[in-house]
Amino acid sequence: MLTFFKPWRTGKDLKEKKETWDSAFLDYQFSAQQKFLMDNFELRFECLDSRDDYHAQRKAQSLGIDPSKLEPDFDDGIHFGPFKCSDDSLGVRERRRQLDMQEMTDLLANTGWTNAKCDLKSHIPASFDYPSMSPAAWRLEIAKMKSNVITNKLKENKDQQYNFPNKYPDQVEVLDQHMLEEKLRSNQTQKLIDDLCLEFSLNLEQERAFRIVANHAVSSISDQLKMYIGGMAGTGKSQVLKTLREFFKRRLQSQRMIVVAPTGTAAALLQGSTYHSVFGINSSEEGEFWKMSASQICSRLSGVDYVFLDEVSMLSCKDMYKISAKIASALNRPLLPFGGMNMIFAGDFAQLPPAMGGENVSLYSHTIGTSSSDQHASIGKYLWHQINTVVLLRKNCRQTGSSIRDVKFRQALENMRYKQCTAEDITLLRSLISDPSNESRSIDNPRFRNTSIILTYNKHKDVANELGTKRFAAETGQMLADFFSEDEEVVFDELPSKTHDRKRKRRKATKHKINDEVQQQLWKQSPSTNNMQIPATLSLCKGLPVMIRFNGATELCITKGQEGTVHGWQAGKGRHGQLVLKVLYVKLEKPSTDVQFKDLPLNVVPITPNTRRINCKLPDDRIIQISRTQVEVLPNFAMTDFASQGKTRDPNVVDIYNSRDFRAIYTALSRSSSADGTIILQGFNVNHITGGVKDKGGYRQELRELEILNDITKLRENRKLPPSIIGDLRGSLIQQYRSHFGKSHTPDELHESLV
C-alpha cells in the first residue's frame, strides 16, 4: 500500500532502515480517498468468488436444484471444515427432492409397473469363467485394443489415400495419369451415386442432400462446403449420413469423412465420436477432459475432407467457435472458417437446445452478439451464419403408419414443432396417456413395461431405476448385490486472509479418508445428488439392463449412452470393508460394431472403475467435493430426454409432465414410430404446446431463414438461381433473395405459423 500511495524514489522514502513495514504503514497518513481505495482492493477477488458461486449455481440448476436455495458457501469445499452429517437434519432441498421422488414412486406403483409378474429367467446369461485379470490389466488391454483399431484405421487411410487436385485455385499442382482417368471414373461415380440412392431408398430431399455432398466430393475444384441438413425428427437425416458413409466406403475413401456429435449417446448411435474427443475439447457435462496438441488433432484429421456433425441443435455458439478454432489451428488455416474443412451439420432445432444454457446459448439465440462480454459465442454465431447450403427434409420416415391415429399423431408432432397444437392434437395426445383400466393402453402392459422411460429429471430417473432394478431381480429370481463406491474427502488449502499477489493462487487439494458416518450417508444418496451422476451404491444382478455413463473407448463401443446388460463381475473389498466392483462385464446391446476381447464372449466388454472428483450433495443440503472411484454405469429403466435424442424407439414410454417446453415434449414423443406404440405416463402441460412461437423470436427467425436458404439451395441446384443472389454468408444471401423476390415473398413450404 505504501508503494502505491506514498511518494518514493528509493526504498528509504518508504521506510527508515530500522523501521518495520508495519510501523511505516501505521505512521503514514493516508488520505480519505486512499483509504477508500484500500478498502476495496479485494473487490476483484470477491468478484471472482461470486463468479465461482454463479457457476456453481448453474451446475446446481443442471442437477435440478433450486439455485435460490443454495447456501452462499456453495463453492469447492474451502469453507467446509470436517464432515459432519446427521439424519435428522434434512435440508429444504433434500426434503423437496424426496417428496418429488416419492410422488414418482407412488405414480409407478399405482400403475402396477413395480409389481413383479413376468418370468424373465431367460434374461440371465449363462455362467462364464472370466480371465483372472486385474482392473489395471484390463485397462491396459482396452488401451491396446483401442490403439490397434486406430492404427488399423490410419493404415487403411494411408493405403486408400491418393492425391486429390488442390481445392484452392491459383495454386499449381502436378497431375498424374490418375487424373487423366478422372472422366472414366466420374461416369462410374455417377452410377454409384444413382445406385446408392436406390439402395437406400432415398426420398427426393434425401437424394438432393446426398447428391450435393457426393458431387462435391468427386468434383476436382469445389468451394468449401458449409451445409446444413435439417427437417423434423425422423425425416431421415441419419439415413443420408449412412448413404454418404457407404458412398465413401465403396470409393475406398472412408477416411474422408468423420462423424461427430455433441453427446456420447448421439455419437454412439451414429457410430461416430463426440466432437470433444476428436478435436480435444474439454467438457465437464460429457466427462471428457482432453490434453491434445494441435499436431495430435492434425494427425486425426489426416485425410479427412468432411466433418459430419449431427444433433447440431445441442451445440452452443461457443461450442461452434471451439470446433472451428480447433480445426483451424490443427490445419494451420486460421483465416478460414473451420480451417477450410467441409462441414455438414445435421439436426433439428425443434429438438433440445444445449444442455447447459439452453435456448439462450443456442445457435439461434437472439441475445448472442449483442454484448461484448462473450466474443467467442459471437464468433460462433457468425460461423453458423456461414452455412449457405441448406437442405430441409420433409418426408417423415419414422412415423410412417397409415392408420387414422398415426396420421393424426404425425400431424400433432408437426404442429408441436411450432408450438401450435390444435384441440384435435390435444385430444389425440390425451388418448395416449397410460390408462390402468385398459390393459392394452397401460404402462403395465408387457409391451411397455420393459421399455426404459424417457423423462425429464434425473431424480425421477433414479426412482425408476431403483424400482425397475428390484422388479427385474424379482422377475429373474435373483438377489441383488450392492457394490459401493470408494470415496475420499477432498480438502483444499486455506487461502491467506489477504492476497498480496495480483494473481489468484490455485488452492492445493489433498485427499483424506471420509469418516464412517459420512460415508454411510454418501452411500445412501442417489446418483442424481452428484454432478456427474456416479452411483454411490450400484445394485446389480445378472442380465440387468444398464447404460454406460462415460466415454471410455468409442472405438470399442465403450461410450456414454451405450446400452447393455450385466454379464458378470469381479468384486473385492474396499477401504471400509465394503463390497466394491473391480471389473463389470457388460454385454453390449446392438453395438455399432462387434467387439471381441480375448477370452470374453463376443460383445462383452470389461468396465473398470474410474476415479472422478465430484460435487456431492449431503442430506442436509451441503455440497461437498469428494473423489469417487466407481464403475460408471447406471441401471437402464429410465433415461432423460437428452439421452433419448436421436433414438428411434418402438414402443416409446414417456413422462412429459415435467418437460421444460415444447422442444422437450417433441423430442420425447417423436422417438416413437406410431401412435399406438406410444404411452404417456401421466398428463402434460397443454400451454407448452399451444400458443405459437411468436414469443420465441430467435427460434422463429432461424426456422424462417433456414427455409429461405433451403429455397436458395434448391434454385441453385436447378440452375434457376437469379444471378443477383450471390454470396457466401446467410445475411447477404437472404437480403438479396428478399430484394429479388420482394420482402413479403416466402418459400412455398413455409409453415403457416412462421409466415
Ligand SMILES: Nc1ncnc2c1ncn2[C@@H]1O[C@H](COP(=O)(O)OP(=O)(O)OP(=O)(O)O)[C@@H](O)[C@H]1O
Ligand atoms: N429413405 C428411407 N427409407 C426407409 N426408411 C428410412 C428412410 N430414411 C429414414 N428411414 C428410417 O426412418 C427412421 C428415422 O430415420 P433417421 O434416424 O435417419 O431420422 P433422423 O432425421 O436422423 O431422426 P432424429 O432427428 O430423431 O435423429 C429410421 O428407422 C430410418 O431407418
